[in-house]
Amino acid sequence: MPISNNLHQMFVKKILLCCFIVAAFNRTAAAQDTTDLMKMLENDIEKTTDYTTATFKTTRLINGHTVENVGKGVMDVKISHRFGKVNGGGYELFGLDNATMRLGFDFGLTNYLMVGIGRSTYQKTYDAFFKVKILRQSKGKRVMPITLSYVPTVALKTLKFEDPTRKNYFSSRLFFTHQLIIGRKISNGTSLQIMPTYTHQNLVQLASDPNDLFAIGIGGRQKLSKRISLNFEYYYQLPGYKLINTTNSLSVGFDIETGGHVFQLHFTNSQGMSERTFISETTGDWGKGDIFFGFNISRVFTIGKNHK
Amino acid sequence: MKRFFFTAAALIVFAAAANAQRVYTKNGLISFFSSTKMEDIKADNNQVLCVLNTQTGDLQFSLLNKGFHFPKALMEEHFNENYIESNKYPKSTFKGTVADITKVDFTKDGTYPVSVKGDLVMHGITKNITAAGNITVKGGKVTAAAKFMVKLADYNISIPGAVKSNISESIEITVKCDLDQKM
Secondary structure, eight states: OOOHHHHHHHHHHHHHHHHHHHHHHHHHHHHHHHHHHHHHHHHHHSSSSSEESSSSSSSSSSSSSSEEEOTTTEEEEEEEEEEEEEGGGGGGGGGOOEEEEEEEEEEEEESSSSEEEEEEEEGGEEEEEEEEEEEEEEOOOOOOOSSEEEEEEEEEEEESSSTTSSOOOOGGGGGEEEEEEEEEEEESSEEEEEEEEEEEEESOOOOOOOOOEEEEEEEEEEEESSSEEEEEEEEHHHHHHSSSTTTOOEEEEEEEEETEEEEEEEEOOOOOSSSHHHHHHHOOOOOOOOEEEEEEEEEOOOOOOOOO | OOHHHHHHHHHHHHHHHHOOOOEEEEEEEEEEEEEOOEEEEEEEEEHHHHEEEETEEEEEEEEEEGGOOOOOHHHHIIIIIIOOTTTOOOOOEEEEEEGGGGGGOTTSSSEEEEEEEEEEEEEEEEEEEEEEEEEEEEETTTEEEEEEEEGGGGGGGOOOGGGGGOOOOOOEEEEEEEEEOOO
16 A cells, blocks of 8 residues: 555656646747747748848939939939049149039939939030939849939030031030949949940031940949948940040049938049030040049938828 | 546646737837937838737737838938948847736726836847836727837947937837737
8 A cells, every 4th residue: 555655646746747847838838929920920021022222322423323313302402513633733723723513403203213404514514314213123022133224314515616607506515315224232332333325416526426425334332331432433435436535434432421411522534524524525534644523412302202 | 636637737738728819910000209409300110010918918029120211211211221220130129028917908998007028129239128008908909009218329329420419319119009910
């Protein structure tokens, strides 16, 4: 009997232990169940499309466009200056004595379509453009490796005709540029873009100059900090499709962002600030010190409401 | 005797399983509000995930930082790029418990003040926080609501000098989740 009693007690102890284990296990199961459910819900959410934003800080890289648009209902006022040639020496205060400027207004009609107008003192040029985002870089449910934008620009040169005795046409004042911009935000700090460009000039200076000009641009940015980035931009003009005695536009600069402003400071061998002037009519040569210091100031104002 | 323990064990198991009630939503709302003399900034995220275990009081929130929408496009860009750094830290989460869950009668309509304690993970930093909130039961539907402050410095979010007067150092967070799904 004592032996049997002992066995019985051991058995009871084991059962009790089992009970505790089961109860304890059950309690942890209960504690984990919100986690399991949350994991499930999070997996669902992660299946949505995540569009890349802020490939560049603003809609201009240095002289030319980036893949970026301004948001819907946003007006971006751009004031840009290019000073004189740095090789003007101390007499010209390294170019600071002279400046050309462009005043521009860009407006976002939708999040993928913006329009803009501007006036440059350089050759008294008015310009107007629209920019439409055709593809947006994204990951997640829908994967798109690049952002693709299309920017057509028309420029009107209002400088008096060089030869007023000749029969001059209004159309001779017009210049048309079409650009595709293929961009990719490679990492949080690094973005690159390629810009195939076609320009049509109704009137060119020399009989041997072509009216249809082709160039391929490449540009990029590397963020140095959250608010400062280093940018470069280069346009290569295809041989046979460029004006004689012109050079390729090369620019390097910085973006500095402070709240609603973006300041862009740069060095470039182009004096003009509208597409056809810097892409196809650059004459400056970096090697000879034909370098222009310049800046763009961008200030955005929200006019409409941002609906996303 | 043996049978008694088996029954007891089975009861404990079943009782716990039957009471494990989880309510959740995929469309909860979390807003934040920064108020300064210069500017008020408000942003909403209405795709907040929230799960509450009505038995244990376990409470979890999760949201994608990119889901916060602002009245100005540039604010949204700066929030994602410069402050919360959505690419590096895509999610913000909270995992904790409703301390006084037993006071809430989920079978009876009413508003029950509760205290929530747990870990808020934001911008890669985990902080234990306590917040006062309400659980409202109405017609069997459960709503969780709370309002609390977080200090940006606690989460290693720094505001540059140029915009210090536009962005408050502590941000008011408002939570409102209709937990209308059950599982």
